[in-house]
Amino acid sequence: MRFMFPVATLTVAVSISASAQSVVRTADPIKRGLKLTDFPRTIKVADNVYTYEDFHAGDEKFTTTNMFVVTDQGVLVADGQGSVPETKGLVEAIAKVTAQPIKYVVICSDHGDHTAGNAAFPAGVTYIIHPASKATLERAEAARPGRGGGGWKLPADAMLVSDRQSLKLGAETIDILFLGRAHTGGDLSVSLPRRKILFLSETFLNRVFPAMRSAYPTEWLKALDRAEAMQADLYIAGHGFTESGPVSKEELHEYHKAMEGVVAEARRLHKAGVSVDDAVTQANFGQYGDWTLSKSQGPIAIRKVYEELNGHLK
Numbered sequence: 402m403r404f405m406f407p408v409a410t411l412t413v414a415v416s417i418s419a420s421a422q423s424v425v426r427t428a429d430p431i432k433r434g435l436k437l438t439d440f441p442r443t444i445k446v447a448d449n450v451y452t453y454e455d456f457h458a459g460d461e462k463f464t465t466t467n468m469f470v471v472t473d474q475g476v477l478v479a480d481g482q483g484s485v486p487e488t489k490g491l492v493e494a495i496a497k498v499t500a501q502p503i504k505y506v507v508i509c510s511d512h513g514d515h516t517a518g519n520a521a522f523p524a525g526v527t528y529i530i531h532p533a534s535k536a537t538l539e540r541a542e543a544a545r546p547g548r549g550g551g552g553w554k555l556p557a558d559a560m561l562v563s564d565r566q567s568l569k570l571g572a573e574t575i576d577i578l579f580l581g582r583a584h585t586g587g588d589l590s591v592s593l594p595r596r597k598i599l600f601l602s603e604t605f606l607n608r609v610f611p612a613m614r615s616a617y618p619t620e621w622l623k624a625l626d627r628a629e630a631m632q633a634d635l636y637i638a639g640h641g642f643t644e645s646g647p648v649s650k651e652e653l654h655e656y657h658k659a660m661e662g663v664v665a666e667a668r669r670l671h672k673a674g675v676s677v678d679d680a681v682t683q684a685n686f687g688q689y690g691d692w693t694l695s696k697s698q699g700p701i702a703i704r705k706v707y708e709e710l711n712g713h714l715k
């Protein structure tokens with residue numbers, strides 16, 4: 402028995418129709434020509450596949466981006482937002498496009514800006530997580546009980562994916578992939594092979610400066626090699642805007658080059674015998690110095706690459 406819903410009366414989603422040339426390549430909503438009141442927003446990227454964008458906390462505005470896939474056997478969500486009210490917004494946006502229940506939530510990034518709203522997901526959803534991220538969340542919860550927000554803790558029955566796991570949900574095959582340690586060490590991606598769509602979460606930051614607080618710089622570069630080698634038609638970033646397919650491929654490549662550039666600059670300074678504190682002030686990131694978060698994330702990136710070069714990164 403299927404109920405008919407008055408979908409025609411609902412504002413469902415915008416679509417990505419702008420041509421590749423007309424899109425301003427930036428994570429900044431104002432430079433992009435958008436208004437702050439345009440967010441949060443739902444974008445239909447393919448039949449039954451959507452992204453949801455809401456702003457990250459802080460003065461510098463850029464989006465945290467989630468993906469959801471609707472099937473006649475329920476909905477899979479890749480990543481949440483950073484607070485319970487914001488993830489509630491995501492859950493409500495899903496309810497506007499489908500009456501299907503949320504079945505799976507993939508924790509692609511274990512960071513709070515993607516998990517601290519998880520209490521807003523319905524009880525009984527199955528979480529999917531990499532074992533390293535499970536350990537990270539459990540350590541954080543032990544150190545600071547209630548950190549998960551709204552009393553949320555990773556349920557004991559969470560499904561662990563350490564390499565790859567294929568799910569069949571309705572007519573959709575959904576592959577959960579670990580492309581290697583990148584931004585968190587437990588980075589999962591969600592691939593829709595039939596549609597050639599790859600949600601990369603924080604392995605791909607679209608025009609946001611490489612954020613390395615918990616990163617593995619050299620392994621992250623290898624994960625980006627693997628992502629590009631998959632030749633998806635659409636790559637979706639965990640931060641920054643949802644792009645059209647052709648732009649998303651160019652921007653993933655651009656992000657890859659930014660990562661290489663930042664790592665190379667840190668290596669150059671390290672090789673020249675510059676101390677890490679001096680390297681932080683001397684580093685020149687060129688064009689990437691204009692990217693969102695460069696002022697706060699540049700020094701963190703230099704310190705992380707030095708840590709790796711000095712053999713202190715495990």
Ligand SMILES: [Zn+2]
Binds near residue numbers: 515639
């Ligand atoms: Zn994040």
